[in-house]
Amino acid sequence: MxxxxxxxxxxxxxxxxxxxxxxxxxxxxxxxxxxxxxxxxRGRELLPARRGDIVSSDGIVLARSIPSYGLFVDSAFVEDAASLVAVLKSVCNLSEREVSRILRGIKGKRRFIWVRRHITSKQRRIIRALKLHGTFFTSVWRRVHPLGSFAANILGFCGVDGQGLAGV
Known part of the structure; x- marks a missing residue:
């Protein structure tokens, strides 16, 4: 009980x-x-729109934004800086100057070091397959002119951040 x-x-x-x-x-x-x-x-977030195509009066594309990828390194996740940079050098065709800049950033414990702002899909696939610690990708837009520099002084150009600097 x-x-x-x-x-x-x-x-x-x-x-x-x-x-x-x-x-x-x-x-x-x-x-x-x-x-x-x-x-x-509830919250507000500004979503920037991508730049539109510039076409001629007969429909020929003069300027277009295409999706691309940027590659960067975060030194906090890098285990072996020398081997990482050696692999990135061969995959991304980096110059000695770029290699030394990346190594300085890793040794300086920087959290964000650009490797390349625009890499090809093939390079991205290779780097992802290698599963390199400390490498990350970001989606970016790249402005291309299919007809080359035709009417470049009128169409203008974009900076590295994709913002228009001059022209249309």
């Missing part, structure tokens, strides 16, 4: 504690959790 009474008291205490905690969360802290919920559900 004492065991049954002990178990009943223990269950009563546990359910009472649970009830008090639920009361605290649902009644006393109601406004706080409602504000947290609204902050997580």
């Amino acid at each position: 004492k065991r049954v009474l002990g178990v009943a008291v223990l269950l009563l205490v546990a359910y009472s504690a649970l009830t008090l905690r639920l009361f605290q969360l649902q009644v006393l802290s109601y406004k706080r959790y409602c504000a947290l919920c609204r902050a997580q559900r």
Whole structure:
């Protein structure tokens, strides 16, 4: 009988504690959790639109933005800097100057070091297949002129960030 009474008291205490905690969360802290919920559900984020095509009057594309990938290194995840840079040098055809810049960034513990702003899909596949620690990709848009520099002074050009600097 004492065991049954002990178990009943223990269950009563546990359910009472649970009830008090639920009361605290649902009644006393109601406004706080409602504000947290609204902050997580609602928000504004500016989504930049990609640059449109520039076409001639007869429909020939003069300038177009195409999807591309940027490759960067985060030194916090790099295990062997020398071997990583050697592989990147062969895959991305890096110059000695670029290699030394990347090595300085890794040794300086920089968290973001550009390797290349625009790499080919083939280079991206190779680097992903090698699973190199510390290498990451970002999606970027690259502005191309299918007809070459035809009407370049009118069409203009973009900076490295894809923003128009001159022209249309």
